[in-house]
Amino acid sequence: MKFNKLIPELSVKDIQKSKKFYLDVLGFQVEYERLEDLFAFISLNGAQIMIEQYNGHWQTDELTYPYGRGINFQIEVENIEVLLQSVKEHNVPLFRDLMTNSYSGFKQKEFIIQDPDGYLLRFCQSY
Template identity: 30%
Template sequence: MGTGAPPARWSPLIAEMMVSDYPRAREFWTSVLGFHIAFERPSQKLACLEHPDGAQVMVYERDGDWETGPMEPPYGRGTVVQVFVSDVRSVAARVQAAGLPFYVPLREKWRDWGDRLGGQREFLVQDPDGYLVMVAERIGERPLDQDGNIST
């Protein structure tokens, strides 16, 4: 039997992440990254987690289903899960307070969006199973230089 209720609005894309230790993963996503449990199926060791800024993710302990190949740490090779928040600095502070290493420390990054630059403050951290998570806050847009080049 589940506890809680599914989110009022489901995100159009939700990562479902197989984990090796459900309580440890749930603790990381809630205490460190700031998600809350929208609903949980304790008997399946599964939770739908939702961030106050709207991001959603599901974590569940591996049970042999849906594994398309060998599961060796770090999990999720080739995948970066992005979580957009309104205050990236506070999330980074929780990562640091938890004693977790940053994969990429907090930085400001401007990227080519075609006709303009999009900026964000971001950091990357690995969850307990090695999934790479980018936590970012959008900080604005700015034009390309007059020749259409990215200015640094």
């Protein structure tokens, strides 16, 4: 497996809940996990994220919901409509509805949701 140059590691409250969300709702797959550490390395179409149940190892201050305030993760997908349908079928509220944006000569469809810990996930498809 090739590792990206930047791989965010997200502290989560409940690793099982987060894994269910990322795998069942969003279609990520587990690349590897350390069950004893409540850690999973997951990927979707080349996007890579590590999730680990909060353990205080990376604590810089009190961790309160929503986690990751001030950041959103853009994840490019192959079919945004299929993903959006899955999100809706699982009753995940949209933080920002599907929209089209233009950036320096290309267009992108995107929507934003929050994961169970409040991290903002911006899914996009360029065309």
